[in-house]
Amino acid sequence: MKKVELAVIGAGPAGLCAAIEGAKHGLQVTLIDENIRAGGQLFKQIHKFFGSGVHRAGIRGVDIGSQLLDETEKAGVEVMLDTVVWGLFEDKVLALVHEGRSTQLSAERIILAAGATENALAFPGWTLPGVMGAGAAQTMMNMHRVMPGKKAIMVGSGNVGLIVGYQLIQAGIKLELLVEAAPEIGGYSVHASKLARNGVKIFTSTTIKEARGDERVESAVTVSVDENWNPVPGTEREHEVDMVCLAVGLSPLIELARLAGCGFKYLSELGGHVPLHDEKMETTQPGIYVAGDIAGIDEASTAMEEGRIAALAAAESLGRLGGEEADALKKSARKRMEEFWDGSFGRRVKASKESLSVKE
Amino acid sequence: MTLLKDGVLTNEELEALPCVPGRERMEKGAVVVIECPQDIPCNPCEPACPKGAIVVGGPITNIPVLKEDLCDGCGLCVAPCPGQAIFVVDLNHGNDEAAVSLPYEFQPLPDKGQKVKALNRRGEAVHEGTVVKVLTPSSFDRTAVITVTVPKELAMEVRSIRL
Amino acid sequence: MRKDKELRVNEHPILGSAEERPRVKIKVDDQWMEAIEGEPVAAALMASGKMVFRYTTRLNEPRGVFCAIGRCTDCMMTVDGIPNVRTCITPVREGMVILTQRGEGRWEGISFEKG
Numbered sequence: 124m125k126k127v128e129l130a131v132i133g134a135g136p137a138g139l140c141a142a143i144e145g146a147k148h149g150l151q152v153t154l155i156d157e158n159i160r161a162g163g164q165l166f167k168q169i170h171k172f173f174g175s176g177v178h179r180a181g182i183r184g185v186d187i188g189s190q191l192l193d194e195t196e197k198a199g200v201e202v203m204l205d206t207v208v209w210g211l212f213e214d215k216v217l218a219l220v221h222e223g224r225s226t227q228l229s230a231e232r233i234i235l236a237a238g239a240t241e242n243a244l245a246f247p248g249w250t251l252p253g254v255m256g257a258g259a260a261q262t263m264m265n266m267h268r269v270m271p272g273k274k275a276i277m278v279g280s281g282n283v284g285l286i287v288g289y290q291l292i293q294a295g296i297k298l299e300l301l302v303e304a305a306p307e308i309g310g311y312s313v314h315a316s317k318l319a320r321n322g323v324k325i326f327t328s329t330t331i332k333e334a335r336g337d338e339r340v341e342s343a344v345t346v347s348v349d350e351n352w353n354p355v356p357g358t359e360r361e362h363e364v365d366m367v368c369l370a371v372g373l374s375p376l377i378e379l380a381r382l383a384g385c386g387f388k389y390l391s392e393l394g395g396h397v398p399l400h401d402e403k404m405e406t407t408q409p410g411i412y413v414a415g416d417i418a419g420i421d422e423a424s425t426a427m428e429e430g431r432i433a434a435l436a437a438a439e440s441l442g443r444l445g446g447e448e449a450d451a452l453k454k455s456a457r458k459r460m461e462e463f464w465d466g467s468f469g470r471r472v473k474a475s476k477e478s479l480s481v482k483e
Numbered sequence: 484m485t486l487l488k489d490g491v492l493t494n495e496e497l498e499a500l501p502c503v504p505g506r507e508r509m510e511k512g513a514v515v516v517i518e519c520p521q522d523i524p525c526n527p528c529e530p531a532c533p534k535g536a537i538v539v540g541g542p543i544t545n546i547p548v549l550k551e552d553l554c555d556g557c558g559l560c561v562a563p564c565p566g567q568a569i570f571v572v573d574l575n576h577g578n579d580e581a582a583v584s585l586p587y588e589f590q591p592l593p594d595k596g597q598k599v600k601a602l603n604r605r606g607e608a609v610h611e612g613t614v615v616k617v618l619t620p621s622s623f624d625r626t627a628v629i630t631v632t633v634p635k636e637l638a639m640e641v642r643s644i645r646l
Numbered sequence: 647m648r649k650d651k652e653l654r655v656n657e658h659p660i661l662g663s664a665e666e667r668p669r670v671k672i673k674v675d676d677q678w679m680e681a682i683e684g685e686p687v688a689a690a691l692m693a694s695g696k697m698v699f700r701y702t703t704r705l706n707e708p709r710g711v712f713c714a715i716g717r718c719t720d721c722m723m724t725v726d727g728i729p730n731v732r733t734c735i736t737p738v739r740e741g742m743v744i745l746t747q748r749g750e751g752r753w754e755g756i757s758f759e760k761g
Contacts, residue, residue: 157716158735164715169660171565171624173525175543181527181563183624183660240717250720252697252710259714262734267689268655268664271711293588294655307487311523313566315490320643321589322606325489338708339697376717466522466544590659625660 127153129437130230132208135163136423137415138236139191141430146198148438154200157207162188167265177459178424211382232410232437239373239416247333253340257287257370264294272366276343277301278331284370285314298323299362302345304330334367343367375417383408392475393419399481403436421472428460491604504551513556513573517547531560558584562623572638581638584630592627593646601633602643610637653693670740687733688721699723700747723747727754
């Protein structure tokens with residue numbers, strides 16, 4: 124069986140940064156991803172990122188993706204693409220499948236950075252072709268350059284809904300309206316303002332009631348909701364659309380952490396069941412770390428820092444990094460992360476993440 | 484607050500912001516209007532200004548503060564703003580005309596001299612303006628900055644265009 | 647041959663003009679169509695306007711793409727005789743035969759006999 128010092132599972136922003144950081148400190152790193160290209164969801168993020176210079180602010184996600192792939196190559200990380208990790212057994216043995224062949228890999232340390240999956244929302248017609256995740260529409264138009272439809276409704280006003288809504292317009296799709304069940308817009312108001320001034324109506328306290336159509340979406344019915352989230356009869360409106368985009372949150376992809384026997388906590392703020400982890404991103408299973416959305420749904424910018432922290436901790440535990448140096452580097456990564464969490468948007472995430480902390 | 488209902492900043496909400504210049508400064512000519520009302524973690528506007536007229540400081544979730552006397556309305560901060568929330572308003576563009584410079588990331592780009600619909604914060608066409616400048620240097624990284632003429636009384640209304 | 651229905655994003659303010667890439671021919675149900683080499687099957691089908699990828703086992707309801715990143719399995723079809731292939735992460739190849747899947751699908755034209 125092949126042996127490596129550090130196996131990183133998932134080559135999105137968290138996994139790439141973990142692999143780069145690990146290799147930089149002398150670890151022999153294998154980065155595994157089931158997709159045929161690394162980068163996770165970065166290559167569909169065509170907008171400029173927030174934060175400051177240290178967070179690569181002002182750079183488009185797609186370009187951050189290219190930068191990270193370059194750094195991964197330069198750092199000497201072994202990258203295994205088109206490779207599914209289907210098992211995680213005792214003594215940190217990973218079961219992999221590549222081109223129909225199963226192999227095993229033993230790792231001294233493992234960083235799980237599997238990311239997240241988009242939530243669905245149940246309503247009559249929710250399974251009709253044309254109802255899709257907002258991220259799915261984003262993948263189709265920004266990565267594969269295909270429009271999944273011509274006229275869309277966006278459900279959800281978090282940053283995903285607002286940003287993808289704008290990107291629909293950039294791809295040439297008409298965004299008819301955006302609805303949000305809560306009484307207020309959830310994401311950054313600057314993103315909402317971009318939609319509003321380009322003619323997209325945003326309706327808060329409004330949700331989707333039904334998607335109609337024979338073999339695909341032909342229209343969507345919206346309805347106002349009262350303060351108890353109940354539909355208000357008589358407020359239904361039918362909109363002629365052929366796409367319904369759902370931006371109603373993400374759920375961490377925790378299967379491997381479950382297989383590893385990690386402890387969990389349910390935190391709706393972080394997207395559901397999240398592996399318990401300490402400040403070093405180590406789970407309740409020694410030597411198994413988490414980073415990025417699997418550790419609680421948040422931004423790519425903080426996912427990158429979590430990846431670095433996990434890799435620094437792994438390098439330290441294998442004696443590749445002195446305690447003092449490791450602490451200083453982890454501290455500065457944590458500082459960059461906390462800068463992101465400082466305002467009212469990040470504060471709740473930060474508090475939830477802190478409640479996951481396991482005693483050292 | 485209506486901003487959180489429909490994404491539209493009202494004039495009252497705007498005037499309360501430390502990054503929106505006062506009337507007196509506006510009358511003097513080109514100056515930036517930063518429509519950034521929330522404590523989001525973001526500061527690329529600060530290093531983008533060669534005059535040091537925009538201060539975010541720490542933490543980066545501070546709402547930017549505009550030092551309106553240092554700003555000469557050069558517009559170098561418009562494209563770097565990830566929220567596309569920065570505009571340049573020049574009330575002295577012409578006798579009765581003002582010019583608004585705004586970030587634009589749609590296709591196709593307008594030509595200089597082209598007549599376009601000027602849209603307010605609600606996306607309503609309130610005027611037919613003339614594009615007087617289209618800037619697309621590589622440093623703007625595919626965010627074009629378009630300058631369009633509007634009547635002076637619409638200078639604080641118009642925030643987008645439609646071809 | 648089935649044609650693209652103007653659903654390709656050829657010009658884009660950020661991504662620029664789409665580069666010319668080699669085309670391949672794929673057969674979808676009974677119809678041959680063009681696809682762009684290396685793009686996922688699901689993208690090729692959506693560009694041609696096809697939205698129904700399969701029908702469910704019990705209720706015979708249509709399903710299409712939901713997540714587009716290989717997680718949800720809504721977009722499964724029978725590809726080159728193999729049922730339940732996630733078309734959103736399966737690149738097209740010249741001559742690929744793709745069938746709208748009914749129910750759990752069947753192994754088409756594949757022999758499990760030895761030799």
